[in-house]
Amino acid sequence: MNMNTVQTAVIQLLQIYMGMDDCVDTFPKQVDWAEVYELAVKHNIGGILYTAIRKLPEQECVPKDIQKDLQVHFYASVSRSKEQDMRMVQVMECLNQNKIFHVLMKGWVLKRYYPIPELRTMGDIDFLIREEDRQRTHEALLQLGFLCTSDTGFVWCYEKGNTLLEVHSRIVSQKVGRGADTEQYYLDAVSHTEKVRGEYTLCFIKEYHLVYLFVHAAKHFQYAGYGLRGQLDFALFMEKYGNELNWDYIWQELEKLGLSAFARATLTLCKEWFGTKIDFLPMQMETENYEKMKEIIFAGGVYGYCDRNMEASQVRDQLEGAEKSDLKTLKWKAMIKMIFPDRQYMRMYLKNVEKHPSLLPAAWVIRWYQAIFKRGSRNTQRMKQFLSVDEGVREEYTLLKELDLLQ
Template sequence: MNENQEYFLYLLSCKINNRKVEIYKEDVDWQEICNLANMHNLITIVFSAVNDLPSEFRPPLEIYNKLKKYVLLYAQKSARVDKLLQELIDTFEHKGLNHIIIKGYILKNYYPSPEYRSMTDVDILIKPQDRQKAHQIMMESGYENFIQEKTVWNYKKNKSHIEMHTQLIEKEIKQDIDYKKYFSNPWEHTQSLGREHSYTLNREYHLIYLLVHIAKHFYSCGCGVRMIMDIAVYLNKFDDLDWDYIWAELDKLDLRLLGQNILILCNKWFDTKLNFEYTIDQKFYDKLSETILLGGTFGFYNSNFRIAQIRNESKHNDSSKKARVLKQMIFPSYDEIIKLDQYKFLRGRKYLLGFAWIYRGFYQLKSRGIGSLGYVNSVLNSDKKIDEQREIMNKLGL
């Protein structure tokens, strides 16, 4: 990690531990820190840390004002999401629909200030047999259903997104572990949110799920700083977790090594001060930190997603793997492309897919110019990054 990346993590650590920023630096590259905050969807918490600094140590006015503008817009969005979700929960209660709220919307309330934890959507789990009942409620509540996949349907209203799941795990992570079966009975591991039909997962089970979710992201593309910070905040919130139970369950899932490494990052990055004797090789720690920092919120930056696709195409040789991924990049499937708002005209009109490919090609060239070919080049010359990803995955036990 360079000094700017270390300072970025220091600022985050101060805020989640409710401490004032006490280290001031004159040689900070605030543009790099701003880019990291943007990549990881952490501008609000970074802006709060910036305001702890004396004025002479703050970012240049242009950068400061950009951060401030984003924070004001996010505050409006957050208030809108809170209002819509409370209205939806009230409707679920009135209609008798049991539901479990998971991940971001629950986690943000564990931060010293909920605004520190940004969200892109709200995740809600329902029972499979309640799918149509939930769908009718969403439609009657004015939501648009824009994606229907097997176990998750996506809804939006006033630029707020709801993901309605019927399973906690949609895809397997390791071939020899049945993660879907392990998480097939989440209703036995819930705690009430103070309403008759509204729940979240209990403390230990939710932490295990969050670690499995991190494993899924590492497998598919990588995880970001916010996911690690969520774990640190969780551990700060609950200092009396049943660790014997947690480690036993992680052993069943073959994720003890991943869990140990995530906790080491929590200690090193966010000063959680967990009392354990796990160690990490410095070279691996540096590479893992760099990979997470440069990957963005969900690991999508630096072509990690496409490189992971190549890495996971184990049935094909390297050349055919790259060809398959390039084909998916240039000619995305109908199911993939309709997830994007700019191609919503395609929904229900699969016959226009060829036109959408042509439009997409011209749009990429117009908006990014020759730079749009960078993704193609990154796939063609991905051998070194694939080896690096495989090494990280092996050392994480994945």
């Protein structure tokens, strides 16, 4: 995929937002602004593009209706961000009063690195607590008027107004990449932190956080792709800390986790798109795979490959060791795996299944019951998506193989 005019325009608008003002002179003359707007909505960067467009010289004919629509995204982002900030300050104060350690991470920390922090949108605010503080945290959030919308597994969800919280007791609960067991690796995450506000509000040490962001991005890339905002997060993290980071430690940990190829490809892209000035061993990728990576990032929404589906990644995973299989066989294998998932996955239905494998059939029955009576229509949809999976999974498989992201 050689980038088309619309994609080039969007990348240049992101560069202008980052302060790379010399891009204004090389901005493409003929742009389909309706398509630019479509990408802005898909990647949740409407507010960012609005501020960049305002820096373009007058003669850039951006249709008034597009400017107006992007302005709506700008004000919506700012107002939502203000609400999230206000509620999150209350949460931090409350958890400090209750002496509950909590670790801020991902979007809440990253938005501080953006030129206009309010424009780094967040669907939800994630933070980490210790498993033993789960019940006390739950009670504290209910007292603050949050409604608990999900209380199973390692992530409990809460909402109040437009603010959604994801409260993790583990930040990774599956294997990512080919290296060390990521779930085990992150069991002691709370100890890699420093204080940021009060006695109990913590955030990760910057190198540890960056490694985690690569793990998180790789997880999304493996299953559903990730979008331009994820790429921008890395670029702005590098701009903020760049060469003051302990890169020896970072590469050593990424190597351990089997994610150094993915990290190098991501940084190569940051260098190409945003001029990131970091010294690292560049990723020598097959041209078609590198272009495919860009295509996936553009096709993705904020954290999801809009034009594909989760079923596609499940079918693709069946190619391991069976590259000559036809698509029909791959779909059958994926479907059987979906109906009878492994113990790791089934923990969210029955916690003890991890220690007691004999409970697995019981966990399956619970899941089937919920699937039929609670999520019937959604499962019909999933079956349709399974049937619509096409040969494109083979290209994705080749890319993920080169990035070392296959299990």
